[in-house]
Amino acid sequence: MTIVSRPAAGPPAGPAAPELIAAGFELENADAPILHHGMNLADIAHLLDLGATGVIPPEAARRLLALLLATLDIPAEDFPYDPANGEPYNSRERYFVSQAGDVAGWLHAGRPRREAVRVAFRLRLREDLTDLIEATAGLAAEIARVSQEHAGTLMADQTYLQHAQPSTFGHYLLSFAFPVLRAGKRLDEALEWTDASPGGAGCVNGSRLLSDRAHVASLLGFRSVAEHTRDAMWQVDGLFDMVSAAAGLMVTQSKLAEDLEIWASQEFDYVTLADGYSRASVLMPQKRNPYALSIIRGAAGTLIGRLSGLLAVAKTPSARSDNLIFAYGEVPKALDLAVRATRLSTGVVRTLEVNAERMRSSLDSGFSQATDLAEYIMQTCGIDYRSAYRVVGHAVRQASAAGLRGTDIDGARLDAAATEITGHPLGLTGRDLSAALDPWQIVASRTLLGGAAPGEVERMAAGAAADAARLADEARRWRAVYTEAEEALLTAARQITEN
Amino acid sequence: MTIVSRPAAGPPAGPAAPELIAAGFELENADAPILHHGMNLADIAHLLDLGATGVIPPEAARRLLALLLATLDIPAEDFPYDPANGEPYNSRERYFVSQAGDVAGWLHAGRPRREAVRVAFRLRLREDLTDLIEATAGLAAEIARVSQEHAGTLMADQTYLQHAQPSTFGHYLLSFAFPVLRAGKRLDEALEWTDASPGGAGCVNGSRLLSDRAHVASLLGFRSVAEHTRDAMWQVDGLFDMVSAAAGLMVTQSKLAEDLEIWASQEFDYVTLADGYSRASVLMPQKRNPYALSIIRGAAGTLIGRLSGLLAVAKTPSARSDNLIFAYGEVPKALDLAVRATRLSTGVVRTLEVNAERMRSSLDSGFSQATDLAEYIMQTCGIDYRSAYRVVGHAVRQASAAGLRGTDIDGARLDAAATEITGHPLGLTGRDLSAALDPWQIVASRTLLGGAAPGEVERMAAGAAADAARLADEARRWRAVYTEAEEALLTAARQITEN
Amino acid sequence: MTIVSRPAAGPPAGPAAPELIAAGFELENADAPILHHGMNLADIAHLLDLGATGVIPPEAARRLLALLLATLDIPAEDFPYDPANGEPYNSRERYFVSQAGDVAGWLHAGRPRREAVRVAFRLRLREDLTDLIEATAGLAAEIARVSQEHAGTLMADQTYLQHAQPSTFGHYLLSFAFPVLRAGKRLDEALEWTDASPGGAGCVNGSRLLSDRAHVASLLGFRSVAEHTRDAMWQVDGLFDMVSAAAGLMVTQSKLAEDLEIWASQEFDYVTLADGYSRASVLMPQKRNPYALSIIRGAAGTLIGRLSGLLAVAKTPSARSDNLIFAYGEVPKALDLAVRATRLSTGVVRTLEVNAERMRSSLDSGFSQATDLAEYIMQTCGIDYRSAYRVVGHAVRQASAAGLRGTDIDGARLDAAATEITGHPLGLTGRDLSAALDPWQIVASRTLLGGAAPGEVERMAAGAAADAARLADEARRWRAVYTEAEEALLTAARQITEN
């Protein structure tokens, strides 16, 4: 028998310090409603598993299952979660003891608090992710629909808010469908990570009590088992992915929202937000504030912070509790914010009034045909693009100074510019330049893959709509799997209690 | 009369879209309790101001003040805040109309929703900041006290967790008092920014109704007026400062927490956390988890995210509502998290058990005297430091391989090493090296400004304690100012209603 | 003699692994130019200090000082920094040995690599901060100047880009001077932290060799000594402050830049960027891209990331080298980016063309007078603000639908609206409403502190200009101190070498 000098071992005695309750247990209990239902299901499945493997006496299993089934009906806000008891799991333990005495102690067999909460967390996350994927698909579908409607609505595409080239509102809007759909795909992959059962991991090195980790996984409708037990207990990289995908999704929406905010100004007047997405001012009677767009943009910024916070929290040695204690609340709330904002964007797009006439008149009063004009000159006059560019640039400057518009440029003006720039005219005087000047003909010429020609936009929009539908179907299919698994789980539990 | 084509002006009609309520108004109403009391005070002060300048009929003022005073007693959770009405200010408006009819309409004279909420926000922030400053001072004071106690507790100072030089636990711990006090100073400056009244800014260009912005400022106990009205309405740079100071403060605490977590391991066993700051495991009966330290570290990571989120939200054009809508909840909650975690750190430090014996034995079994030894050789043998370093490095390697400790090195071993490295001995055999080998003598020699000599640590600790006391006094003094102002405000309002 | 089992002690043998060179030493050497000059100065001061206290033989001091003075003239890119040697300090050591043999070894007496680099880092940071403070003052001064010029340039102030109230471009622009000046103040405080000498801290517990830490501080022109030696060696909270202030400063500029980008659009046409701040398109001959504004905005986003990266790096236990290794390059580069972008903003503001006519015509075609109109009705008709607001809101909606503008609203229209809303007219028909409708009269009425009245804007602009001048003076004064100290240091060193 060796006598060693070591720190004292064994559970701490006495009550938690008030500062610990305020900073730690209150924080965790505030998030208890997020995990409440999942903890109920996790406990039921664990008991069924313990029962099936004979670890726990049948009568204990029956009594505890009955208690847990009754607990299912207690909403989180009515359950006696109390920070003074410790974290939520402790309150549950205390409640079960208060209801069932020592029998409640069987619940902890072969499973640490940590595992129960990890299971509940994943159950919750897969619901949140399914919601977000469906919302994402909904936004993509709406974007595709409205893009199709406006495949022929002429608008100057802009960079730095400067007119670049003639395009359509449909082509513009559709460019958002693709990053939205890609975000959906990433969330789908995050769901795959989430939908793996950490059940049966024991503390961390695996369990000696259970016989098959697939059993509890299947009871809870998980599509797979998170294999390595320490990885299953402590890994957080999957959380980074889902929050990162949500942040990226919101940044994409923020871009759209900010474009629309600019375009809803009196000066642009390209679009009008529906009343239901605007807000009155309490002081200023004339205001129609595009409040929805502010919310979307703010949600994007907030999610950027949630992601960096999550990563910063995780920058610790391995197997540190803070990595998850803080994630239990932060991640579901971040996903929820993304769901709400994504649905809001969907509503904004669905009800957006597009002022096609104003877009057209703005396009007409600019010079966005200049590139096509230079290309036309290059091709018909046989001069290199840089020279053609210089000629057109000069003509544009002259026309602009004279108060003219792009469509007012004619061959004579180009020849004059060419003479000034290159020393001789290009023989353009009198030429019909409409193919290079008429925005409609310009747009119609963009039939190449991905271009702004209406037919191409319609084709792409149909493709995006189909992708969105598939994504939504997939999400709905998974949700059905989860619902069925939950029903089967409860049925199995009820059968035991009723025997 | 010019007929122009513009977007329709005037407030939007009809109800808000459900997605807008879910994403926007629910978010804002969830934060209503944070601003509730401040909005009550802001409304009362505004009414007193309107009354004093004669803008509003005396009877209307009287009735509204009575209503507002009654509202003061309604806790936020019982007030009919309802997202369906819009943001919290709209619910207040609706409630006041329900209680007082059209008279309630006078409340909005000369003041947009925005201003009322800005005022309430600053009232709240100055409370939060005062709390945080006081908590910060409390932590610094406790660190100073414990450092003083352990000015003579020998410990190897470590870099990369490798023993560097003999020092004391007191010198180590005191190094945290300084960044904590600096954070306190920064928070003090943030409080100065916060404690300026945006009142009377009108919408943004100033008010034509009021006569003196200092009046409402003084009614609310603000120490100054935020001068430029647009700056007062929209500036958020002061928020960056306070959250940045809080994040920095928490990163400092995280460093301490992580050091202690390592030192509380069985292998180090330098310190023991008090039971009240530890947590039992539900599965593992031997565990005493330093839960408090995880919470502190996680709070640091979370605040890093809150700061980057706040900055990312603010990265918009100017005068955008999202900058503040999201800050109303995020900033007070971030400060509150810092307050709780800082108090927790204070408790951990206050109750920490320091295992001086184990620190000493660990120090003794290492080689942290090597630098002093090399300096001794340089000084007494007249060789340059790099050569002395190489001699000592060689001696250490040899001693280490032989299972010896730093204190076991003697002149003969150094001479042997010198011979091997430089070709000749240094005449150290038989020399008394205790001044360079005895950790206690080494520490005692660090009497230079800021060094580890016990007297110097005690002197610095006393200074830090005095700084902490001043900081706490300052915070308490400001809190008293706020309390008195609030009492005076309510007294003034009551006097009017009672006349 | 105790035989203990411990890890082997003593410096590692053999060359660094190639992956370590690639990931660590290359990184550090890439930043060597940033610290090069400061390391030269730090070495010279350390030698003077060692010489003055007699720690080092006079001849060694002389030879080494001569070598260091010669090194001063070697540009960083020509100095043999080589990652294969280790980090830059190792290359310096090796170079000095190659030039002076063992004598070079005296340089390391009483000072770890860490201290030398810490000193160099602060020398560099104080230069960077001085530059940034001066740039900040320059921006504030330019904003104040242009604001003064446009104190009478009418413009609709906007929220969510919706016209809010009549104001002026001067009042708008001046609102940026205040956060810029506040950032300057914060940088000033960060400079105070930086300008404290970590010299003489020994490794971490203080030095036994030196006699006065103030000596080396004064040699290097530091205004104070960083007292606690461990704090001086390892603290990074001051770095958070400076990067946070720089990030906040850039977010403020990003707001201005994004406003200007919108206003430089064809549709707004409020402002025109000078040619020197615009960029041509290579493809599109008509484009004038406001490139400068993109750079400013991008710098803001980049600095947000630098700040969160800095904080995340610092989230470690205490006394960890990564906290500073990564900061050596990141922080100066972040400050440099802020300097460049701030100077760019200054140029943009200085050369901005303001299209006053277009601002006015846009203001005229809106309804931003509505608030003043409602206040007028409240005051002259004795009805509460909410009722007045409803009347005006209705009138605005009607006028807008009829294609009228705010100035087209007359008493008759208001009475009609009042009748519809409240059931009876307000007797406004025929009344002269110009005080409430004429934007100029509205703006002129905002004479209250901080308001948009030209006189008030001019007064505030003068104040901001004075503050900016003081800030610039302060920065220049500190720079002069640093320059003089450096000259005195070199003179002292030269005197010794020349004796």
Add this chain to the structure above:
Amino acid sequence: MTIVSRPAAGPPAGPAAPELIAAGFELENADAPILHHGMNLADIAHLLDLGATGVIPPEAARRLLALLLATLDIPAEDFPYDPANGEPYNSRERYFVSQAGDVAGWLHAGRPRREAVRVAFRLRLREDLTDLIEATAGLAAEIARVSQEHAGTLMADQTYLQHAQPSTFGHYLLSFAFPVLRAGKRLDEALEWTDASPGGAGCVNGSRLLSDRAHVASLLGFRSVAEHTRDAMWQVDGLFDMVSAAAGLMVTQSKLAEDLEIWASQEFDYVTLADGYSRASVLMPQKRNPYALSIIRGAAGTLIGRLSGLLAVAKTPSARSDNLIFAYGEVPKALDLAVRATRLSTGVVRTLEVNAERMRSSLDSGFSQATDLAEYIMQTCGIDYRSAYRVVGHAVRQASAAGLRGTDIDGARLDAAATEITGHPLGLTGRDLSAALDPWQIVASRTLLGGAAPGEVERMAAGAAADAARLADEARRWRAVYTEAEEALLTAARQITEN
């Protein structure tokens, strides 16, 4: 002919302002080496495409191709990139004109600067990603190999650094292989996004000059075409993914590095870093600093900042140049940092010395068997887990206070504890408890999926090694595709110039 009032159109005249050069063009030119080779290839492919479609005269194509092929041999640092010309593309344009006169102007036909740079960017990113994927696979392979070696090396698994349960170093280490492999998978998906050609997108609405976007894609070896032209030009969501995956990967490595740093302390002494990954101290002769681990951890923090910076930069309206200007340098540099750090981690793991004896003795002196003991009691004595836990907890406390170890607990002590806790003994006195006390038997019992039993660890390690090999193969396969495409492209270009 309509006379309109609009901002002046046409390219800006005159030189760029010096502040614009300093803040914008210098920034972009500093990153020119990153894109140099890709721009060469993009130009060659564009010319081949223009030639094939007959847009450009054959002789012009021939001359320009010859020039571009010659340019291929000019290293970026020798190419006349000069910020005074504008961004790098402008310097290229100027250089080509200087070499070929007006003929150079054909290069810009049908392709904006933006497209050329976007193509070059993706060419660069796919190289960087391939490197990172291969490095990731290398790390996973090394982890798997070392884990297999230590499948039988007993160690106490720890949470909060408190001994939790007996496990092995192999099981511990292998838990890192899984997140590393998942990061590899995410990078693979990011590579798929990257490896799509934006070529032929025209400015943004598609090109009218070209006939098939697949042609240029295939010339450059892209696996697909980025379909929607505006999406192809402006999308940045794929960048978020790759930087997020890299940041997650580094956070995982940081966890491992920080664990090892703790374990390399004298007090733990579980592992020893190889000399090549350590660093000597210049002052302290005894130090062996685990420098590599600091670099890995610092890289993780830095990447967290790079990710939040990237997202914050992208939070703008759509089609804003800053989104990409800043990404051109930031993203490749972030990936490169991750590559270097990942290779460093691989080296650290490969050469790590594991002190199995010390791990075992530390395990033996603790109480990590307590859970198994409680489970044993539950199973053999038929009492619930909570009661068993309380009994064992009490026994542990008693044993710990008596200076005993976990293996010293016997049936008599448990019975004594049970009597104290539950009022009666459990009949354990004299029982053989080795199955529950012997760490080796405990570990051997964890044969369930993912558990610590050596066979299970070996099985999982083999699986991880196979996954790593597949990942590496995939990366190498893609690299071969890129190399072959480049060779084919150059061959095709040379054939034209040689005709």
